[in-house]
Amino acid sequence: MLRCLLFLFSIVQASAQTMQSPAMLGMGNTAAAKESVYSVWRNPAGIARLSSAQAGIAFQSHFISSAFYSYAGVATKSIANFGVAGIQYANSQLSGAIASSSVGICYGYSILKKWNVGAGIDRQVVRWKDFETENYENDSEHRFLANVGLQYHGEHFSAGAYYKQLGELVIGVGYRVSDQLHLAADLSKEELQRPDFRAGLRYQVVRNFYLLGGISSNPLQHYAGASVLIRNFRIDLASSFHRDLGFSPQVAMGYALR
Numbered sequence: 001m002l003r004c005l006l007f008l009f010s011i012v013q014a015s016a017q018t019m020q021s022p023a024m025l026g027m028g029n030t031a032a033a034k035e036s037v038y039s040v041w042r043n044p045a046g047i048a049r050l051s052s053a054q055a056g057i058a059f060q061s062h063f064i065s066s067a068f069y070s071y072a073g074v075a076t077k078s079i080a081n082f083g084v085a086g087i088q089y090a091n092s093q094l095s096g097a098i099a100s101s102s103v104g105i106c107y108g109y110s111i112l113k114k115w116n117v118g119a120g121i122d123r124q125v126v127r128w129k130d131f132e133t134e135n136y137e138n139d140s141e142h143r144f145l146a147n148v149g150l151q152y153h154g155e156h157f158s159a160g161a162y163y164k165q166l167g168e169l170v171i172g173v174g175y176r177v178s179d180q181l182h183l184a185a186d187l188s189k190e191e192l193q194r195p196d197f198r199a200g201l202r203y204q205v206v207r208n209f210y211l212l213g214g215i216s217s218n219p220l221q222h223y224a225g226a227s228v229l230i231r232n233f234r235i236d237l238a239s240s241f242h243r244d245l246g247f248s249p250q251v252a253m254g255y256a257l258r
Helices: 002-015 039-041
Strands: 052-062 067-080 084-094 100-110 115-128 140-153 156-165 168-176 181-190 197-206 208-215 220-228 233-242 246-257
Touching: 039 052, 039 084, 039 100, 039 208, 115 156
Parallel strands: none
Antiparallel strands: 052 067, 052 246, 067 084, 084 100, 100 115, 115 140, 140 156, 156 168, 168 181, 181 197, 197 208, 208 220, 220 233, 233 246
């Protein structure tokens, strides 16, 4: 019974959230101070210094359930000297009964070389299937959600924060210990929920191959993953592990136009 209740609660939570990339998920779901094409889903300031056009796609099976899965895509493009624009799309499905989708745009700009700022807006739709009519149109929820972010990047230390409408505030830091080891930590607070502390690391095993690991406190989950760079392509694999619900594996592929 407890497992069923936790599963249903996780569905409600997932329907209100955006996608996460394996490169961030594998590091404990940390994202505040990260620079990546996948920052479009989290902190829009993280795209401000991406000089090349990039794109990525991702798929996640929640709790290894064929009935509950998500897929998504992102892309960014530099606008001459006027910052970087990003777009995103994400969709989650549960047994054909609940469908959640999100489409949005964002913009990031670099200030004084070390500071990034960003803002975005998403249109989210959550639909419940009417089994009498076999469609979703009779009962659905539509909303627009704004998102703003800030980052600082020094030689070894980085910091970031972002706020998503409906009450999610995340602050985080990153530290490059060496060329091989990078550490990250986030503190997230959502309205009516306890704070969630997340921490993770990325370790370069050999050139172009990285191992990821992390942990979060609310709920208690462990994370692991790996990243491989092949020329302009990047392949990321990661999974979270919930002690009651099990694994949620995710895969993503990205491409950077040099």
